[in-house]
Amino acid sequence: MSQLKCLLLSNLKHVKAYRTGHTRLQHRTFASSTWLHLRTTELDSSNLSGLKVDSSRLWDTIHSTAKWTSKTFSEDIKHAGLSRLALTDEDKSARDWFISTTESLGCKTHVDQMGNVFAIRPGLNSEKPATFAGSHLDSQPSGGRFDGVLGVAAGIEMLRVLNDNWIETEGPVGVVNWMNEEGARFPVSMQGSSVWAGRVPLEKAWAVRSVSAGARDATVKEELERIGYLGDVACTSGKEGTPLGAHFELHIEQGPKLEKATQKVGIVEGVQAYKWYTCTITGREAHAGTTDLASRADALSFAGILMARVRGIASNLKGLATVGMLQVSPGSVNTVPGKVTMSLDLRNPEDRGLRRMIQKLEEFIWIVNEGVLPPSYQPQKKMVTQEELAKYAKQRENPLTRIQIDLREDFASAAIKFSDEAIGCIQESAKSLVGERNIQLITSGAGHDSVCTSMHCPTGMIFVPCKDGVSHNPSEWCEEEDCAIGANVLLHSVLRMDRLRKERGDFD
Amino acid sequence: MSQLKCLLLSNLKHVKAYRTGHTRLQHRTFASSTWLHLRTTELDSSNLSGLKVDSSRLWDTIHSTAKWTSKTFSEDIKHAGLSRLALTDEDKSARDWFISTTESLGCKTHVDQMGNVFAIRPGLNSEKPATFAGSHLDSQPSGGRFDGVLGVAAGIEMLRVLNDNWIETEGPVGVVNWMNEEGARFPVSMQGSSVWAGRVPLEKAWAVRSVSAGARDATVKEELERIGYLGDVACTSGKEGTPLGAHFELHIEQGPKLEKATQKVGIVEGVQAYKWYTCTITGREAHAGTTDLASRADALSFAGILMARVRGIASNLKGLATVGMLQVSPGSVNTVPGKVTMSLDLRNPEDRGLRRMIQKLEEFIWIVNEGVLPPSYQPQKKMVTQEELAKYAKQRENPLTRIQIDLREDFASAAIKFSDEAIGCIQESAKSLVGERNIQLITSGAGHDSVCTSMHCPTGMIFVPCKDGVSHNPSEWCEEEDCAIGANVLLHSVLRMDRLRKERGDFD
Incomplete structure (x- = not known):
């Protein structure tokens, strides 16, 4: 390891400051040679610990994107909530933002036939499926600002940290915004990821009609077309679609267990x-x-x-x-x-x-x-x-x-159990970040897109506490500090998985 | 009494045939002198008994006007039902028909500020309030063809019988179509008659908003304006509005009592x-x-x-x-x-x-x-x-x-009791038409416009049996024979009341 790299590892914050002068173009030029970049294989437990998300930047992403809502429930931010039903004009705005932001961070994006949006940041070997952070930007009709949004925002924060710190992953990493996780407007939850996983046929999903009084009466396909998100990439986990190397999802717990135990991180073993x-x-x-x-x-x-x-x-x-x-x-x-x-x-x-x-x-x-x-x-x-x-x-x-x-x-x-590999990556990350006593193993009460991805790739979920266990409610709330802790665990877990995949020859 | 009048009274059907050659114009000419006309004061119990409605003409009125419906529930007429919410386009069509039909039968019509429509046939003294037959043409969203409609159709049949038989009443007689009796679209039942009776303020009634998913979201006043039924006559029972001399309403029972007892006529004592x-x-x-x-x-x-x-x-x-x-x-x-x-x-x-x-x-x-x-x-x-x-x-x-x-x-x-005078007229009529054993005294379970009129004029209601006691349902059914029996009782009751009013000096 070069001296410079040792320096980088020893003081990532310092390096970050030093690098801010570079433009994205320069970054890409550097990317073609590797001498200045950190590789995830070099980021072991102790080295990773210095790598942290920018808490206030993440917080800003969560709340600034909440402007795309059909309704604000209170002037008090703690009860302002979010109303962003799938495939409405508000959802389109959030999607447009997702694409422009991830592209500005060096990702290539594509949209599949169900309107799932994938943003992929190249790795040293970009032929192979990426390790993803993912969740959803749609909400319940009177939902909160964290359910789904936190996972996507933390994925974008991950991209920023990787760029800021000139980290080059072995395989690509990505962020995915799944379509209609809530099943509120079109009454099939995890709809986009379910089609991707092959458990719901595309034509059937397209034909589902809006049941929300507050939104346009139309089918999924009509609305995908209307807002310009009927992509041409096959919605499947196969090679003709978007195969995933792994999927990590950060989410609020939506229950009271972590708060009751005053613990910081839930490691989700499975979903009911x-x-x-x-x-x-x-x-x-x-x-x-x-x-x-x-x-x-x-x-x-x-x-x-x-x-x-x-x-x-x-x-x-x-x-x-x-x-x-x-x-x-x-x-x-x-x-x-x-x-x-x-x-x-x-x-x-x-x-x-x-x-x-x-x-x-x-x-x-x-x-x-x-x-x-x-x-x-x-x-x-x-x-x-x-x-x-x-x-x-x-x-x-x-x-x-x-x-x-x-x-x-x-x-x-069906009840599902998450992958031991993914759980292992989360466990190690959480342990080193918050210590064992702040971790709880949890069975999720809610379904998540990770249920679908777990059928096709190593999948893990990270829970953070939310106030009174309340969600699907404008009062849903997660503290800034807890969002950041979860995002750090997500970031480290993705990097650990990238290293794991390299080690077992995924990128050969 | 002249010989000709005796002839008329002895064989009304014969006279009717003899008179069909006359045009309406001639009728009006005749009306200016009285020698050829029967006066209600000449129609006592025995003389009235020959005067009958045309059963098939009444039946046709009921079913032909059911074409103004937003929906037909079955091809079988016994389950076809009616869906004519107040102040919809269908209701407007039924109202237009009501006005053109009653005018063609020699009535003057006017519309008040709540869209109640009054049709008045002149009597020998037309200065005084008319004796009315009345009910409503609006229905439940999936209603039957008889609730309300029977009362209005029987009122029109009454006008036809009076014309056919050259009967000249002492005071005017009329038919009224009350606005929004059902309270289905605008959730205040008997709304038009309630404002007329002074128990709901006009402005409050105007402001009531549609609650029916299947109908335009608008207020009563907006819809009255839209369909052209926001009349300029004050909606009140006072002289500046439309005072009623009496009000009789024929209605299906909407309960099982008459059917169970195999009786033909219910005389309504009051309403719960x-x-x-x-x-x-x-x-x-x-x-x-x-x-x-x-x-x-x-x-x-x-x-x-x-x-x-x-x-x-x-x-x-x-x-x-x-x-x-x-x-x-x-x-x-x-x-x-x-x-x-x-x-x-x-x-x-x-x-x-x-x-x-x-x-x-x-x-x-x-x-x-x-x-x-x-x-x-x-x-x-x-x-x-x-x-x-x-x-x-x-x-x-x-x-x-x-x-x-x-x-x-x-x-x-509030619970109400109807007028002894009106009940008396109905009782005498029913007795002579169907005999005492076919009559039942009943308390109405449903509200009716007669509840409102009873606060300002002698009011009575006539019930006829309906199948299984079912109403507010497309399967609501009343046999043709029973409709006609009810219409005959209505006709005779109105004529008896006209005579009663003459006798007590109402028209002096």
Whole structure:
């Protein structure tokens, strides 16, 4: 190792100051020779420790990009939130910024057929798939500023740190902005990464229609075209698309565990299983003033019963159940609703647990629809009393009170475990940055794009604490310091993975 | 009485045939002298019995006007239904038809500031307020073809029968099409007649905004202007507006009582009390995958609990409770709802019963909002258990689980009793037409425009049976024969009232 390099390693901050005079063109010229550059193979644990993100620059990226929102919820930045539904004009602005920024940092960018945007910074061997930092820039209709955004902003901060410090990676590194992770406007979560991973067909994803009252009624494909993000690169992990060498995602925890334990970094071991359904309850419209309660088939009243039942099932099986959307038909003050359509989000840390939840739900639906116990029913479980069963049998017998429930599965995500290699890179990085006592191993309650990437490349996730565990809410909040800690772990993990991949011959 | 008049009375059908050669112009000429006309004072019980509506002409009016609908629900006429929300283009077409038809039958028409349309056929003394048949042409979003329409169509059939039979009434008679009886699009039922009756201020009614997803987002006044029905006659029962001499309304029962008893005519003694509320439940938005059930303030889940509670209160107090509209915010599959807004329709045959229902509801809301028992609470009523109270206290204590309920009263209608005079006219007519055993005295479960008119003039309502008691539903059905029976009772009741008014000097 040359003396200069030793100097660089010993005082990265100093070097950074010294180098600020260079233009990007000069940087590229230097890149063709390597004598002035640091290689990741030279950045072992002790050498890496001096390499840090610029905390206030990262903070500025997060909040300045929040101007692309359809709504600001409060003048107080801690409650200002973000409303950037996928493929809206606001999302287009954020995407345009992502491309211009990463290109200005020396990346090549491309957009695939699902509007996923990849920015790739060349490495010594740029033929091979890059090691990515990734997340998403879309938000919930009344979401926070950190969910998704933090991961992308930290990826861009990573690019800046690499440039500032003249670091040359062995393979390329990149940042990816996945399309429609939230599934808020188009009700399929992790939609872009799911198509990329081959678990949702492209044509099916394109045909999904907006369900958000606040956004244009159109399909995914129509909106991709409209905002100019219908790319021509195949949306696949194969060679004709965008293969990934590895994927790291920094994200707020969206739960209370780190905060409760006053710990700084969550290392995500896996993600719980979940399924999304559309549930339709059909009763009978009737006049609210003249139809006695006993002669009603009130679809909304029954929706209340079904919600309580599903919540009970989830609670018994250590899972979660949520009805987030519900439409009432015909929707008139003095008409008993004849139809309710609602979403149903069921989760469980274990696939087996989720299956049991679904079985119990299906058994209950059978009882309501048929008025008898289902063939699979185990009487010892005492899911319904004789009295309830008689009630549902009677309800079904009379055409005036008959309720019909239909359940359609929209989306399923099995429980997943992340790669040991990726977890190892995060673990080493976190340990050296914040110490073991500040680290917690966590199972993620939420789905993330990393679920999809984990099917095709080593994938890991880093969690940082968020206030009260709150997210999907304008009050979602992560302290500047915690954002920076997470971004440092991300940066180091990507560099460690680059070195690991070099060592095992990925770039030969 | 002249010989010719005796002939007329003895065989009205014969006279009708004899008169068909005359044109309307001739009719008008005749009208200036009275020797050829029948006066209602000459139509006593026995003479009236021969005077009948044309059943198939009435049936045709009902179904041919159903072409002005935004939707036809089935090709089978028995389920085709009607969707004609107030002040939509379809409603405008029906209104235009109402005006052109009544004018062609010799009526003068005018529109008041709320878009109520009055058609008046002159009598021997046309200075005095007319005796009206009235109802409404607007419908529920997925409504039937008889609710409202039958009353207006029967009013028009009445005009035709009077013309066909050269009957000259003592005072004028009229038909009125009241604006927005349903309260489906603009959520105030009997809106036009309520302003007319002085129980809702004009400006307030004008400002009400459409709540129907399927119709233009606009205020009542904007829509009145747009479709050309913002009249310049004051909307009031006073002399500067449109005073009514009496009001009779034919309507389907919208309940099962007549059908069950195989009776033909319901004589409505009064209408039950009701109130409409908007109920807002505020919880906290949260991520569906990461927020455990115990840390949620799920506004929709709580809406289910509130609905069950209100239904229980109604059931205990022999009343009715209906939630017909419900909106969830923010409305995303994987976000725990932070806010629910829902309508609430409470009814009771007695004002006192309705007051008790509301008191119980307000007590429950107090418990949820405050976490303690309300001052008015009577422990012996055991409305909440100690366990529930503790649950709500705990829920309130924790800002993460706190639920807040707000209740806003939108509309109130006290229980009312109809006029003995009007009931008498209907009773005599029904008795002579269908016999006593086919008549039932009924309290109406639904509000009607007659509730409003009853505050200012003798008012009566006639019910006819409808299939399964179903209404506010495309399957709402009334047999042709039953429509005609009702229309005959309406016709005779109006003529009896005209005679009664003459006798007591109304037209002197």
